[in-house]
Amino acid sequence: MSKKLKIGLFGFGVVGQGLHDIIKSQNLNLEIVKIAIKNPEKKRTLDTHLFTTSHDEILDNPEINTIVELIDDADAAYQITKKALSSGKNVVSANKKMIANHLEELVHLQEEHGTSLLYEGAVCGSIPIIRNLEEYYDNELLHGISGIFNGSSNYILSKIFNEGASYDSALKEAQDLGFAETNPILDVGGYDPKFKLTIATAHAYGLFINPDKILNIGIQNLADADIQYAKEKNYKIKLVPTTRKISTKQVITFVLPKFVKSDDFLYNVENEYNGVTVQAAFADKQFFFGKGAGGHPTGAAVLSDIAALRYDYRYEYKKYHQKNGLIHTDRVSLEIYLRYQHEYTLEKLQIENISERFSRHDYKYVIGNVSLKSLLENKDLLLNKDVFIAQTGRIIYTEQDIKAIAEEGILVN
Ligand SMILES: NC(=O)C1=CN([C@@H]2O[C@H](COP(=O)(O)OP(=O)(O)OC[C@H]3O[C@@H](n4cnc5c(N)ncnc54)[C@H](OP(=O)(O)O)[C@@H]3O)[C@@H](O)[C@H]2O)C=CC1
Numbered sequence: 001m002s003k004k005l006k007i008g009l010f011g012f013g014v015v016g017q018g019l020h021d022i023i024k025s026q027n028l029n030l031e032i033v034k035i036a037i038k039n040p041e042k043k044r045t046l047d048t049h050l051f052t053t054s055h056d057e058i059l060d061n062p063e064i065n066t067i068v069e070l071i072d073d074a075d076a077a078y079q080i081t082k083k084a085l086s087s088g089k090n091v092v093s094a095n096k097k098m099i100a101n102h103l104e105e106l107v108h109l110q111e112e113h114g115t116s117l118l119y120e121g122a123v124c125g126s127i128p129i130i131r132n133l134e135e136y137y138d139n140e141l142l143h144g145i146s147g148i149f150n151g152s153s154n155y156i157l158s159k160i161f162n163e164g165a166s167y168d169s170a171l172k173e174a175q176d177l178g179f180a181e182t183n184p185i186l187d188v189g190g191y192d193p194k195f196k197l198t199i200a201t202a203h204a205y206g207l208f209i210n211p212d213k214i215l216n217i218g219i220q221n222l223a224d225a226d227i228q229y230a231k232e233k234n235y236k237i238k239l240v241p242t243t244r245k246i247s248t249k250q251v252i253t254f255v256l257p258k259f260v261k262s263d264d265f266l267y268n269v270e271n272e273y274n275g276v277t278v279q280a281a282f283a284d285k286q287f288f289f290g291k292g293a294g295g296h297p298t299g300a301a302v303l304s305d306i307a308a309l310r311y312d313y314r315y316e317y318k319k320y321h322q323k324n325g326l327i328h329t330d331r332v333s334l335e336i337y338l339r340y341q342h343e344y345t346l347e348k349l350q351i352e353n354i355s356e357r358f359s360r361h362d363y364k365y366v367i368g369n370v371s372l373k374s375l376l377e378n379k380d381l382l383l384n385k386d387v388f389i390a391q392t393g394r395i396i397y398t399e400q401d402i403k404a405i406a407e408e409g410i411l412v413n
């Protein structure tokens with residue numbers, strides 16, 4: 001018989017309410033004892049006695065054995081999670097920013113206190129990618145993961161490409177539908193998919209990478225000229241995070257808009273749907289597809305984690321404990337499309353091997369190669385409204401680069 005879960009829920013917004021809807025529609029061996037919210041004046045759909053603004057009223061309640069953390073404040077979420085794990089309560093969270101920024105510490109806290117932190121809902125909503133990476137793929141065989149990890153930016157891109165909508169109206173719709181983060185720059189600026197990529201990389205390769213060391217360029221500078229360029233070539237633009245093993249010991253990571261061709265799985269992933277492509281040595285390409293945002297899809301992933309706790313499930317972080325000697329490096333070049341205004345941008349980024357160039361007073365672009373290191377070092381330049389960058393999908397490195405990284409042990413963790 002599975003144990004009864006007595007839940008303290010933090011957050012009753014899009015995901016908290018989505019989870020509640022699912023729980024009440026089923027006969028599960030669990031009870032939500034109390035719900036913490038921020039604003040006591042807000043009208044609620046449940047009895048007021050269930051709500052509190054005091055975190056400690058939940059965290060110090062010995063009857064509550066499980067914390068479900070679904071708030072939109074990463075700092076407060078970190079404090080809640082730390083206290084809960086340290087005091088013997090298991091935690092389910094969907095807060096990718098909090099988890100990505102503190103994962104290594106949270107892993108140690110779980111080990112120290114024999115507690116469990118599960119977060120399937122934090123990465124690609126309803127897609128069960130973390131448990132698959134954790135349980136199924138051996139890192140020797142896993143070449144890489146990439147995909148669409150952010151529902152809001154994909155929603156915006158779908159509306160722009162398929163319906164000719166404006167960027168601003170599509171963003172407003174994504175916000176109204178509850179897909180966007182409270183600060184939507186996290187979505188459109190590629191931060192949210194970067195946090196998800198950080199977590200996925202920990203489970204894929206056992207690497208805890210500081211998110212600040214991962215390049216994230218988003219879609220906020222996308223202009224009509226870029227859309228027209230993509231359409232003329234029959235491409236769609238998608239925001240694509242990538243983690244890739246470039247040798248037996250080296251891993252690269254980045255988040256960039258990408259020109260996606262019609263034969264790519266990602267081409268038909270539209271609106272708030274996400275897709276994760278896993279490339280493995282023998283299984284070859286595999287593709288996971290599902291809703292990446294929204295109260296019910298995310299609530300379903302959170303409930304799956306809650307259910308797993310009834311059977312004492314915990315992530316083992318096997319690849320981390322294997323001490324596989326993998327290092328995170330930025331020593332590769334990427335082929336990119338770069339729209340720019342001033343020649344200075346090309347010089348500063350050190351664009352090489354330019355294969356295509358167009359220059360008109362109001363629209364200039366090149367297709368060429370740039371090092372990931374240079375993109376990271378010049379991120380401020382790339383945020384300038386005059387600049388838009390998209391990867392073509394070609395990653396360039398030589399045997400010499402790989403040897404040099406191995407010899408120098410260059411780490412960007
Ligand atoms: N929306 C989505 O599709 C998805 C969201 N997530 C993640 O899930 C989490 C929740 O997102 P979402 O439901 O959309 O956010 P919402 O903004 O809809 O809801 C946030 C909830 O958190 C409460 N809250 C905020 N700060 C505090 C605090 N300090 N103490 C107690 N309660 C607090 C708010 O209280 P009040 O009601 O009083 O304002 C509100 O109920 C975020 O981490 C998000 O990144 C993950 C996957 C998908």
Ligand SMILES: N[C@@H](CC=O)C(=O)O
Pocket residue numbers: 122124125149150151152153179180181187192292293294
């Ligand atoms: N803002 C996020 C919500 C889910 O993680 C997204 O749009 O994907």
